[in-house]
Amino acid sequence: MLTAQEVxxxxxxxxxxSRPMQRVTNEHxxxxxxxxxxxxxxxxxxxxxxxxxxxxxxxxCLSPDGRRYDFNAKDTFDTVGLLSHDxxxxxxxxxxxx
Numbered sequence: 001m002l003t004a005q006e007v008x009x010x011x012x013x014x015x016x017x018s019r020p021m022q023r024v025t026n027e028h029x030x031x032x033x034x035x036x037x038x039x040x041x042x043x044x045x046x047x048x049x050x051x052x053x054x055x056x057x058x059x060x061c062l063s064p065d066g067r068r069y070d071f072n073a074k075d076t077f078d079t080v081g082l083l084s085h086d087x088x089x090x091x092x093x094x095x096x097x098x
Contacts, residue, residue: 002069007061008082010044015083015091021098029096039098048080048095055080055092 013019024038024045036059038047043064049056049071058079061069071078083091 002061002063002067004069004075004077004079004082006063007046007058007069007079008077010041010046010061011058011079011091012083012087014041015087015094017094021094023098029098037095039095055088055095057081 010019014021019041021039021041024040025036027035027037029037029050032050033053034051035049036047037050038045040046045062047059047061049059057071058069059071061079069079080088080091
């Protein structure tokens with residue numbers, strides 16, 4: 001099982017441009033107003049939920065070694081919520097470009 005902290009680190013690394021990311025789903029950021037977008041970050045399959053055109057939360061993540069994280073609204077920590085404001089804005093901008 002993956003922790004929210006581990007997934008946060010993957011998202012943070014991408015936001016800081018230290019890990020490459022590619023879109024897995026066919027939908028481009030601008031094509032999703034409300035829904036899921038899956039990206040691959042060096043073998044980490046991360047599914048993000050977009051709400052009203054903004055990054056809302058990480059729905060799930062599968063690590064290269066098979067461990068999994070699934071969002072639960074009852075969790076204390078949300079992986080996207082752990083990002084600083086600047087990291088969150090940077091991540092959204094990078095997602096718009098892939």
